[in-house]
Amino acid sequence: MIAALENLAPLWRMGAIVGTVLVLATLVLAVLQVVRPGAYLAELWARTRSWWIMASVFFAAAAAGPWVSLVLFVFMSFWAMKEYVTLLPTRAADHAALVLAFFAIPVQYLWVSMEWYGMFIIFIPVYMFLMLPIRLVLSKETSGFVASASQIQWGLMAFVFGLSHMSYLARLPEVGPGGARADGRALLLFLVFVVEISDVLQFIWGKTLGRHKVVPTVSPNKTWEGLIGGVLSASAVALTIRFLTPFSALETFGVAVLITVAGFFGGTVMSAVKRDFGVKDFGSLIPGHGGMLDRLDGLCYAAPVFFHYVRYFYT
Amino acid sequence: MDRAWWADLLQRIFFLLIVRPFLTLFIGLKVRGSENLPEKGPFLLVANHSSHLDTISLLALFPLRRLKEIRPVAAADYFDRNRIVSFATRTFFHILPIVRRREEMTAQNDPRKAMVDALKTGTSLLIFPEGTRGTSPVEIGRFKSGVAYLVENVPDLPVVPAYLENMGRSLPKGAWIPVPFFCKVSIGPPRSYAGTTAEIVAGIENAVRELKEAAAV
Numbered sequence: 106m107i108a109a110l111e112n113l114a115p116l117w118r119m120g121a122i123v124g125t126v127l128v129l130a131t132l133v134l135a136v137l138q139v140v141r142p143g144a145y146l147a148e149l150w151a152r153t154r155s156w157w158i159m160a161s162v163f164f165a166a167a168a169a170g171p172w173v174s175l176v177l178f179v180f181m182s183f184w185a186m187k188e189y190v191t192l193l194p195t196r197a198a199d200h201a202a203l204v205l206a207f208f209a210i211p212v213q214y215l216w217v218s219m220e221w222y223g224m225f226i227i228f229i230p231v232y233m234f235l236m237l238p239i240r241l242v243l244s245k246e247t248s249g250f251v252a253s254a255s256q257i258q259w260g261l262m263a264f265v266f267g268l269s270h271m272s273y274l275a276r277l278p279e280v281g282p283g284g285a286r287a288d289g290r291a292l293l294l295f296l297v298f299v300v301e302i303s304d305v306l307q308f309i310w311g312k313t314l315g316r317h318k319v320v321p322t323v324s325p326n327k328t329w330e331g332l333i334g335g336v337l338s339a340s341a342v343a344l345t346i347r348f349l350t351p352f353s354a355l356e357t358f359g360v361a362v363l364i365t366v367a368g369f370f371g372g373t374v375m376s377a378v379k380r381d382f383g384v385k386d387f388g389s390l391i392p393g394h395g396g397m398l399d400r401l402d403g404l405c406y407a408a409p410v411f412f413h414y415v416r417y418f419y420t
Numbered sequence: 421m422d423r424a425w426w427a428d429l430l431q432r433i434f435f436l437l438i439v440r441p442f443l444t445l446f447i448g449l450k451v452r453g454s455e456n457l458p459e460k461g462p463f464l465l466v467a468n469h470s471s472h473l474d475t476i477s478l479l480a481l482f483p484l485r486r487l488k489e490i491r492p493v494a495a496a497d498y499f500d501r502n503r504i505v506s507f508a509t510r511t512f513f514h515i516l517p518i519v520r521r522r523e524e525m526t527a528q529n530d531p532r533k534a535m536v537d538a539l540k541t542g543t544s545l546l547i548f549p550e551g552t553r554g555t556s557p558v559e560i561g562r563f564k565s566g567v568a569y570l571v572e573n574v575p576d577l578p579v580v581p582a583y584l585e586n587m588g589r590s591l592p593k594g595a596w597i598p599v600p601f602f603c604k605v606s607i608g609p610p611r612s613y614a615g616t617t618a619e620i621v622a623g624i625e626n627a628v629r630e631l632k633e634a635a636a637v
Binding site: 183184187188190191195197200203204207388389 | 448450557586589592595597599600601602
């Protein structure tokens with residue numbers, strides 16, 4: 106049976122692994138329901154149910170092909186940007202610039218679909234960076250100008266530019282030094298799985314052993330015990346899916362540490378954003394998790410870091 | 421004032437294929453208190469007004485087959501400004517156009533009579549008592565007294581308050597492309613009003629303002 110599993114394409118093999126993890130998580134919850142029933146379980150059930158749905162959507166999109174996954178990524182960036190912009194203290198004069206910012210989402214993914222790397226990598230940091238303030242100037246309102254220009258550009262960088270790296274990662278060609286092969290789609294599975302499992306493991310370590318807070322003013326739930334336990338255990342788990350990567354065992358562990366730490370900082374930065382806006386969650390799209398951004402926060406950071414690591418060393 | 425069957429059908433198709441997907445996938449409309457919408461008309465749905473999204477958001481709360489029972493009261497000078505707009509708003513939104521300017525009013529087009537007649541024949545009305553989208557994208561303006569006239573002249577008319585949030589940010593007056601801010605509709609329980617004209621207007625305005633305060637929590 107193991108041998109049969111090894112012959113599967115990476116996507117299906119990964120699907121089997123994620124399915125097993127989810128079945129186990131569901132069983133653990135069912136046991137807890139009997140052994141230690143309580144109100145705390147309701148949220149865990151909601152979260153697990155949402156994990157089932159998110160994993161199904163993700164694998165269905167991946168299996169359906171590049172165009173369907175592109176639509177999913179556009180939707181993820183769009184929804185994340187929506188959540189962020191709704192919380193922004195926008196001015197009436199920002200309307201046209203915001204229209205432009207949302208227009209930039211499909212355009213950024215158009216470059217991805219064309220695999221036009223040069224344009225993909227400069228469109229938001231250069232062209233949108235120059236155009237947004239121009240559009241704001243044309244609205245003739247100078248009070249709050251710098252705040253608006255900065256806030257809108259920051260959202261585009263984090264939720265459109267940053268997240269679109271996941272989409273481009275899936276299109277990286279299968280080349281590498283010394284015959285090592287980097288299959289972009291397999292690497293995307295690796296990135297998402299490691300970052301998300303690290304988030305779950307940080308939660309579990311933090312809940313069970315957490316004592317010392319990392320950044321108490323930003324995120325009181327993030328502890329050193331959770332961070333270190335989560336990063337190390339997720340990186341150990343990453344070794345079991347090394348078949349997705351061109352990395353050696355040592356490198357797999359190192360890369361996993363890199364992206365889980367990046368993911369931790371992504372989550373912390375988005376927590377600071379929420380604190381600033383005075384909200385607990387970015388939205389209510391995903392029951393038990395919050396909004397789209399509450400789930401994608403770590404990936405906003407981990408995706409660009411991982412993408413450029415792979416691109417630099419393996420293409 | 422029954423209209424042609426094809427107009428009802430076009431309105432339903434328009435709401436099913438365009439309005440609902442737009443509100444769900446683009447605007448991400450959140451609804452609170454939809455159980456407060458009466459099962460049967462006539463009733464008066466009143467809301468604050470800051471955007472063209474207001475009318476479509478409120479109409480979209482009703483099942484498709486009930487769309488023909490409710491008509492948004494709309495300014496004739498604005499929505500009858502040319503044939504295309506006039507046809508589109510009458511077909512897709514089933515507006516009840518009324519004359520706003522006093523000098524244009526005649527015995528035949530008396531706006532108050534048109535509204536009372538509609539209510540008395542069982543049609544529910546959607547009305548924005550501020551009379552304009554122009555007050556502010558976020559603040560609620562003072563309600564005009566016309567709404568009290570309807571309460572005074574239609575016995576036991578249930579008034580349903582609604583508060584619309586962020587529509588004025590998404591599609592403010594003068595803008596033609598909406599920005600997809602999350603928008604929210606809060607519906608309050610229906611109530612009948614009595615008293616002087618000023619008391620009725622103040623009561624209805626307060627009901628909408630209370631929903632705004634509740635929505636902020």
